[in-house]
Amino acid sequence: MKKIFYKILVCLSATIIFFSCKKDNYPEPQETLKGSVVDAATGEPVLTDQGSEGTRIRLRELSWKETTVPDNFDFYCMKEGIFQDTKIFQGHYNVRIDGAFIPLLRKNIQGDTLADETKYVDIKGVTEVEFKVQPFLKVEWIGEPTVSNGKITATVKITRAVSPADFKEKIEPMGDYSDDMLNVTDLRLFVSEVPFVGYRDWDNRYSTESDYGGNSFDAQLGQPVTLTTQGTIPAGRTVFIRAAARINYATENIKRHNYNEAKRIDLP
Amino acid sequence: MKLKYLLLSILVSGSSLISCKKGYLDIAPMNVVQDKDLFSNEAGMAVYLSRIYSQMPFEDFKYSPARQFFDDWLVTPGANEGASLGRDAGTAMTSEGWARNGPYWGRAFNLLRDANYLIENLPDYKSNFSQEIYNHYIGEGYFARAMVFYALAKRYGGMPLVTSVLKYPEVSADKLEIPRSTEEETWNQVLSDFDSAIIMLSPVSPKRGYANKYVAYGFKSEAMLFAGSVAKYNKITGLGDKTGVRVIGFDPGTAAAASKKYFREAYNAAREIMKSGKYSLYKKKWSANDKEAQYQNMVDMFFDISSPENIYIKEYQYPDLTHGFDAYNIPRQLMGGNGYSAGNCPTLDFVELFDGFAKNPDSTIKVFDNKGTYTMFDNVTDIFANAEPRLRANVILPGDVFKGEVMEVRRGIFTGDASNGISPLRVVNGSAPNYTVSGPSNYNEVDAYKAVGAFAGKKSLFLSQNGTTHETVVLPNGTTMNGGGKNGPFTSDATCAMTGFMIRKWLNPNMPQTLVLEARSEQFFILMRYAEILLNAAEAASELMLAGEAAPAGDDFQQIAFDAIKDIRERAGAYPLTAPLTGQPGLEIIRKERRKELGFENKTLWDIRRWRTQHSDVLNGFTQSDGAYYKGLYPFYSSTTGKYFFDAGLDEGRRRFRLTEQEYYLLIPDGEVAKSPVIDQQPGR
Numbered sequence: 001m002k003k004i005f006y007k008i009l010v011c012l013s014a015t016i017i018f019f020s021c022k023k024d025n026y027p028e029p030q031e032t033l034k035g036s037v038v039d040a041a042t043g044e045p046v047l048t049d050q051g052s053e054g055t056r057i058r059l060r061e062l063s064w065k066e067t068t069v070p071d072n073f074d075f076y077c078m079k080e081g082i083f084q085d086t087k088i089f090q091g092h093y094n095v096r097i098d099g100a101f102i103p104l105l106r107k108n109i110q111g112d113t114l115a116d117e118t119k120y121v122d123i124k125g126v127t128e129v130e131f132k133v134q135p136f137l138k139v140e141w142i143g144e145p146t147v148s149n150g151k152i153t154a155t156v157k158i159t160r161a162v163s164p165a166d167f168k169e170k171i172e173p174m175g176d177y178s179d180d181m182l183n184v185t186d187l188r189l190f191v192s193e194v195p196f197v198g199y200r201d202w203d204n205r206y207s208t209e210s211d212y213g214g215n216s217f218d219a220q221l222g223q224p225v226t227l228t229t230q231g232t233i234p235a236g237r238t239v240f241i242r243a244a245a246r247i248n249y250a251t252e253n254i255k256r257h258n259y260n261e262a263k264r265i266d267l268p
Numbered sequence: 269m270k271l272k273y274l275l276l277s278i279l280v281s282g283s284s285l286i287s288c289k290k291g292y293l294d295i296a297p298m299n300v301v302q303d304k305d306l307f308s309n310e311a312g313m314a315v316y317l318s319r320i321y322s323q324m325p326f327e328d329f330k331y332s333p334a335r336q337f338f339d340d341w342l343v344t345p346g347a348n349e350g351a352s353l354g355r356d357a358g359t360a361m362t363s364e365g366w367a368r369n370g371p372y373w374g375r376a377f378n379l380l381r382d383a384n385y386l387i388e389n390l391p392d393y394k395s396n397f398s399q400e401i402y403n404h405y406i407g408e409g410y411f412a413r414a415m416v417f418y419a420l421a422k423r424y425g426g427m428p429l430v431t432s433v434l435k436y437p438e439v440s441a442d443k444l445e446i447p448r449s450t451e452e453e454t455w456n457q458v459l460s461d462f463d464s465a466i467i468m469l470s471p472v473s474p475k476r477g478y479a480n481k482y483v484a485y486g487f488k489s490e491a492m493l494f495a496g497s498v499a500k501y502n503k504i505t506g507l508g509d510k511t512g513v514r515v516i517g518f519d520p521g522t523a524a525a526a527s528k529k530y531f532r533e534a535y536n537a538a539r540e541i542m543k544s545g546k547y548s549l550y551k552k553k554w555s556a557n558d559k560e561a562q563y564q565n566m567v568d569m570f571f572d573i574s575s576p577e578n579i580y581i582k583e584y585q586y587p588d589l590t591h592g593f594d595a596y597n598i599p600r601q602l603m604g605g606n607g608y609s610a611g612n613c614p615t616l617d618f619v620e621l622f623d624g625f626a627k628n629p630d631s632t633i634k635v636f637d638n639k640g641t642y643t644m645f646d647n648v649t650d651i652f653a654n655a656e657p658r659l660r661a662n663v664i665l666p667g668d669v670f671k672g673e674v675m676e677v678r679r680g681i682f683t684g685d686a687s688n689g690i691s692p693l694r695v696v697n698g699s700a701p702n703y704t705v706s707g708p709s710n711y712n713e714v715d716a717y718k719a720v721g722a723f724a725g726k727k728s729l730f731l732s733q734n735g736t737t738h739e740t741v742v743l744p745n746g747t748t749m750n751g752g753g754k755n756g757p758f759t760s761d762a763t764c765a766m767t768g769f770m771i772r773k774w775l776n777p778n779m780p781q782t783l784v785l786e787a788r789s790e791q792f793f794i795l796m797r798y799a800e801i802l803l804n805a806a807e808a809a810s811e812l813m814l815a816g817e818a819a820p821a822g823d824d825f826q827q828i829a830f831d832a833i834k835d836i837r838e839r840a841g842a843y844p845l846t847a848p849l850t851g852q853p854g855l856e857i858i859r860k861e862r863r864k865e866l867g868f869e870n871k872t873l874w875d876i877r878r879w880r881t882q883h884s885d886v887l888n889g890f891t892q893s894d895g896a897y898y899k900g901l902y903p904f905y906s907s908t909t910g911k912y913f914f915d916a917g918l919d920e921g922r923r924r925f926r927l928t929e930q931e932y933y934l935l936i937p938d939g940e941v942a943k944s945p946v947i948d949q950q951p952g953r
Contacts, residue, residue, distance in 0.1 A: 053928075068945045069510040109520065111512040176520045204895065205706030231706030232699075252952035253504045253930040 029089040032126040033059070037081045037097060039161060040132035045081035047139075047259040048099055049244070051200030052076070054256065055099030057083050062120070063091035070094075079196060079262065088123050095119045100246060100256040101133035102162060102170050109175035134162040134170075136247045137184070139260040142224045145241065150232035152206075152265055154189060155224045156243040158217075161258070171249070181249040184217035186210065188257070189227040190242045197240040197262050205231045206239070237267050307393035313405055314475065316386065320412050321477065323379040325372065325419035327870035328582045328793035329591035329774075332357070336365035336372055340591040340787070344612040345774075349873035350887070350898060351618040351863075352771060353923055354611040355762035360882065360892055360927035361873060363934055364423065372423060373937050376416050377430065383412040384433045400470060404478075407468030411479045414461035418491040421458055422874060423934045425451040425516035428947065447946035448508060448515045452526055455495040459533060462488035476583070482541050483580040486796040489537035489804040490871075496530035496811060497878035499523045504930050506951025515948050516933045528815050535808035538801045539823065541579070547798040549839045550577040559657045562841035566661035570774060571791060580796040584789070592786040594776050599664060599675055600735065600764045601754040604784030607763075610755065612868070614663045614769040615898035616916055617887065621864050622659035623843045625652055633901065635914045641689025642913035648678070648903055651914055658840035662867055664770040666753075666903045671777060677765045678753030679902035679915070680711060681741045684728030686909045693729070693904070693915050697721055703917045704889070705897065710920050712759050729904075734761035743907055757902060757920070767900035767919060773868045799839075800871065802832035803862045810855045829854070833861050840865070883927050888918060895926040 055077035244257035347357035505517025550569035692701035698721030715721035732752025756764025
């Protein structure tokens with residue numbers, strides 16, 4: 001009885017195997033898109049968190065006609081402000097990025113396009129793109145962080161990377177504008193045990209956050225601000241730290257931080 | 269071998285028969301129930317409505333965000349709203365159906381079709397019924413549709429408004445695609461469907477379990493409060509990629525007016541129920557100044573089917589339709605045969621909302637005396653001896669009695685010297701006490717347990733690993749005591765009172781121990797009760813006052829809101845309401861009362877979402893947008909004094925609740941977006 005059962009099973013599975021015999025009619029995706037996100041004013045890379053609150057790259061294949069509206073294909077920028085995808089189908093694409101900078105695609109409240117600074121590229125072989133954007137804030141280290149009693153003290157400087165006038169000129173036509181959008185809401189010193197430190201990877205036992213209401217941070221713009229981690233990081237640990245700040249403005253419904261580069265700290 | 273050929277030939281002949289020409293078999297199948305059978309009399313309609321009701325998105329004993337509707341496994345209402353934690357539950361709601369069943373989508377459209385079918389086809393059979401009952405059935409169709417659109421709108425925002433039966437395959441699928449409407453249009457559809465239901469439904473349910481006019485008023489007031497709050501507080505909006513429609517959020521130009529409109533609808537609907545005089549707060553056993561009676565009254569009201577407070581309940585009956593609330597949530601001490609227990613442990617944050625025990629100026633519970641050492645209690649029950657009766661009706665507190673047994677809740681035994689008081693326990697390596705998130709998470713990490721620091725060489729804290737592995741202490745009187753109580757909390761087994769509390773609300777106090785099993789509970793769930801109507805009226809009145817709106821003739825917003833909260837507090841045995849509820853502080857008082865009254869009823873989660881406070885409220889130093897934690901209250905026994913003390917602090921398991929602002933709108937299932945040329949994903953995601 002059992003034998004017959006197995007024979008039937010084999011017959012069935014053979015049938016199933018034959019069903020999947022049709023060859024896939026597309027070559028595997030092997031084109032590469034490489035890119036970088038730089039500050040239009042300075043040419044410096046725009047550093048970001050690595051995750052859904054960081055810089056998002058959205059590809060839409062316009063040469064694909066089977067769907068009337070192309071599907072979104074999203075991936076996220078590396079923390080250094082560069083991105084790469086090596087498995088893309090050859091074709092014509094719209095490449096859009098969103099992050100802590102003036103949106104490249106700006107629409108008014110009725111949905112009419114005011115400006116479209118996204119890129120339309122043919123991706124073939126290795127295609128490189130560079131996005132020049134206007135980040136909201138620039139976060140810089142001042143001097144080297146110091147360590148004492150398991151606490152790290154670091155000094156940072158926050159400046160506006162886009163002038164309030166420029167911000168208003170570009171954001172106001174999108175509707176529902178208020179000057180409050182320009183205010184810095186929080187400044188953080190993220191601590192993590194991995195180099196990918198940021199909003200999606202931080203140890204909240206040690207990380208520090210300062211919140212600011214209204215325009216109360218304005219006086220500290222351009223001034224050195226000293227931040228100290230919380231708790232006591234055990235001796236001998238290696239941690240990575242990064243400072244981040246954001247303004248009261250959401251791109252694609254997320255208020256994103258601007259970052260400085262991660263630093264490795266070996267606690268003595 | 270012969271058998272193989274036999275099977276093969278059967279298969280071959282079987283498949284050739286399928287190709288029979290249609291035509292002469294084209295008659296209505298005799299074994300399938302037809303419209304004319306169902307729409308002919310009340311018995312047939314009962315069958316049709318049973319099907320509708322079995323698909324209704326009721327958030328009861330068969331609903332959890334993790335497993336969505338119609339699934340009673342591990343149901344622990346409260347575990348996603350911050351009112352409780354549990355071994356298998358306790359996260360912010362960032363999606364639905366992640367554990368199984370998937371998001372609420374397909375099932376919604378099935379029910380919409382059944383409701384639309386009823387509304388479109390019953391008119392052909394109108395002569396079979398009296399006018400009144402015919403109207404009622406049509407009203408049931410609108411009620412079901414309103415409930416579905418409401419359930420969808422609060423999850424996704426704007427929805428495809430399917431308001432007629434889509435004829436497939438007569439019309440090809442691509443012609444039947446319906447894009448998502450704006451969120452505002454969707455709420456307007458909810459409003460209009462509830463209004464149609466209210467006009468058509470009978471004032472009294474013609475059959476037990478059917479809706480009626482006042483049920484529809486009740487859910488209308490709840491839905492409109494949701495809509496008004498979203499219009500006022502939501503900040504997430506955008507236009508769909510495919511359609512350019514504002515599928516989430518309100519147009520900034522219309523939001524304020526829409527908010528006022530919806531709050532007024534919520535207020536008026538609640539007032540219709542209040543003015544009808546048909547319902548009242550349950551006070552059968554209530555007696556002024558008698559806390560025991562007030563407590564018992566609030567326990568009984570969840571089991572008294574004749575309660576005048578019940579506007580709408582979902583009934584269960586063994587063996588036809590059952591759930592497992594008792595099996596999953598029973599105290600560990602009374603664990604049932606399936607081995608589940610204490611799935612729903614109230615947080616200290618929830619308990620601290622209530623009155624009647626010592627608190628610090630920041631309204632956290634006071635467990636230290638003025639010297640910074642623990643306040644000592646002769647009995648474990650003393651700390652909550654004068655607590656608000658409603659708290660005890662919601663929560664089993666340490667040492668409370670349940671099913672005739674004292675519920676033993678004890679984290680451990682402290683054997684150290686107590687002559688100069690006991691210093692805070694959460695100390696590591698002799699450093700200062702640390703109650704922040706960087707402090708010790710489990711009591712097996714502290715100095716008193718590890719015999720280091722001030723306790724060097726003197727182990728002074730004894731804990732239980734789980735329900736069977738205990739560290740024991742011989743007490744001065746010679747008896748031996750386990751570190752942990754019968755309900756824990758234990759060091760590494762979370763099927764216990766992990767926060768120091770267990771749920772009492774909904775637990776059947778009379779269920780025999782042998783029946784505490786999965787799929788064996790049959791108590792009803794109250795989907796809508798009069799207390800919520802009072803809270804809806806008060807909140808809507810408060811919002812309308814804040815918006816500068818005038819009250820309808822004969823009503824005084826201030827008075828209505830005040831009386832509603834006063835009555836609820838009085839019944840609950842809480843501190844009486846004295847000052848008028850004015851402005852934003854008044855609204856905050858109403859919201860707090862709502863959280864206290866409706867905890868564990870699948871309401872609070874939606875409240876904190878519609879207020880848009882879930883991501884931004886500061887909880888123990890963190891917000892949910894960054895990741896936040898809840899607290900527990902851990903009782904300890906001091907063996908040298910024979911007294912109890914309590915340590916309040918972050919949940920030992922450090923369960924992290926994280927919700928970003930855009931997650932107020934759940935993702936549309938990816939497959940639905942991919943396969944449709946018109947269904948938009950949430951803008952920005």
